[in-house]
Amino acid sequence: MNETIKAARLENVRDNLQNIFTLNDAKITRAFHQTFPEYQPTPLRNLKNLAHELGVNAFFVKDESYRFGLNAFKSLGGSFCLGKYIAERLGCDISELSYSKITSPEIKSKLGEITFVTATDGNHGRGIAWAANRLGHKAVVYMPAGTVEERLKNIIKLGADASITEFNYDNTVRFAADNANKSGWILVQDTSWPDYEKIPRWIMQGYLTMALEAVEQLNGVIPTHVFLQAGVGSMAGALAAFFADYYKDNKPVITIIEPNKADCIYRTARADDGNLHTVKGSMNTIMAGLACGEPCTVAWEMLRRYAEIYVSMPDYVAAKGMRVLANPLGDDGRIISGESGASTSGFVCELLQNQSLDYLREMLEVGSDSRLLCFSTEGDTDRRNYRSIVWDGLHPSF
Ligand SMILES: Cc1ncc(COP(=O)(O)O)c(C=O)c1O
Structure with missing residues (x-):
């Protein structure tokens, strides 16, 4: 429990690199997905009571456990x-x-x-x-x-x-x-x-269906902050570029979340030296979907342009996210969210509840007017582990 959350801020590169993750690209992607008999938009949960508890204006979580009956967005x-x-x-x-x-x-x-x-x-x-x-x-x-x-x-x-x-x-x-x-x-x-x-x-373009559904479900509400979890960064890179194209001058602050055992994108952002930085070895984290040590080159090009904050965090933060989403307040919807899926929501809760993270709240400029958006990218893809964390609060790595 003595590991802490680390964060780096990056000035975005401004250039004319073509964005291939635009609204138009998203419409083409979604039109293809819609031809599958199993296609259904996944729910966007408006966690009103949790937002109130955390002291922000709104907290939305898109629940990808419903995607094509496969328990994840992938x-x-x-x-x-x-x-x-x-x-x-x-x-x-x-x-x-x-x-x-x-x-x-x-x-x-x-x-x-x-x-x-x-x-x-x-x-x-x-x-x-x-x-x-x-x-x-x-x-x-x-x-x-x-x-x-x-x-x-x-x-x-x-x-x-x-x-x-x-x-x-x-x-x-x-x-x-x-x-x-x-x-x-x-x-x-x-x-x-x-x-x-x-x-x-x-x-990466395939992931845009999830983002297009989310902006439509938000129904005109513009998020101020979007939190995206990264393994190699492909999903986060595509969605960050999409939100930049979609919201233009109102682009939300984009934060990238990684496990501290596999924080190749955080290391790349922190070094900011034009090279990709890697993590070697077994990368033992409960966030199995994020246990990747080498950034995706196309994704980094997008993140460099469109994501501002990079976070490296310990496993217990993701575990907290799993428990919070599984135990909704009042009439908020329940979300079954796995280790990688809950990482961003766990970070949001820790950010807003942990007194020692003042510097990070300032860096993110998050407060009572903020409207936050997270993606729960998977459900209980490892049911045994899910139960041991949500029921017993235990995991061998804690
Ligand atoms: C549930 C889940 N969330 C997020 C990610 C991260 O995606 P990417 O590797 O594109 O960064 C993965 C990757 O496998 C995943 O399985």
């Missing part, structure tokens, strides 16, 4: 990138494709069976397995050492050839890339590096 990126890849193979635009067209016998016979391969700490691989299965193709999924059985089984259930490797997340990504090269499979990775950016960009 399938948005996986399904959109498969759609974009298939559109490119067919020589058409994604707007000409739909779920029913891609799965039609005519398109199936043109494409044959494609094998998509990826590395994942759980949610992305489940999204790829689901999308490949729904669209009639194959998925091979590799997971880092230490992955819990439940996450592996969830992916196998979707028909993928999934296995746990002996590597950490970043080396599992390299392993997937090598196997893609050797076997002629298509690597669909949710992070980029200098010579691999096209598919990660599509995956």
Whole structure:
């Protein structure tokens, strides 16, 4: 419990780099997602009583545990990138494709069976397995050492050839890339590096459906602060760029949240020396979805331009978020939020309740007029751990 929250502030770069995460891009993405029979917008919870308790004007949390019945937002990126890849193979635009067209016998016979391969700490691989299965193709999924059985089984259930490797997340990504090269499979990775950016960009664009739904559900309320959790930063980079395009001069302050055991983006922001900074080793954090040690290059380009505050925080803050969201005040809606999903809400609660964080409240300029927005990016994807934290308040790492 003696670990503390660290934060860095960065002046945004101002240049004319093209934003490919605009409102228009989001509309194209959502139109594709809407063609899936399972598509439903996920709920945006307005936690009025919690906002009052914390002394802010409003606190909204988007609950991605409802996404496509898969308990996390990640399938948005996986399904959109498969759609974009298939559109490119067919020589058409994604707007000409739909779920029913891609799965039609005519398109199936043109494409044959494609094998998509990826590395994942759980949610992305489940999204790829689901999308490949729904669209009639194959998925091979590799997971880092230490992955819990439940996450592996969830992916196998979707028909993928999934296995746990002996590597950490970043080396599992390299392993997937090598196997893609050797076997002629298509690597669909949710992070980029200098010579691999096209598919990660599509995956990032896939996440925009979640942001577009949120701004519509806010119904004219403009958030002053948005908190985004980061593993490699792809989701946060895409959403930060989207909010900048959507709100223009009213852009909310964007804060990036990472576990202190895997804070590669915080380190990159703090150094601000033009290089990406990494974290090596096993990155032992309860926030499994955020346990990534190498920033996504495309994401960093976006974050550098559109995110202001970077936070590195201990596991107990995420655990607090899980408990707060599971125990709503008054008639606030209940949110089942996993370790990575609850990280941002946990940070907000700690920020507003912990006396020793005055400097951080000042840095963020958060107060009684603030309207806060968080994304609970997953539900209880590891149910055993979820219960041990929410019921017993325990985890071996505390
Ligand atoms: C639940 C959850 N939230 C957030 C993230 C972070 O996404 P990114 O790796 O794009 O930063 C992940 C990544 O797997 C995740 O599983």
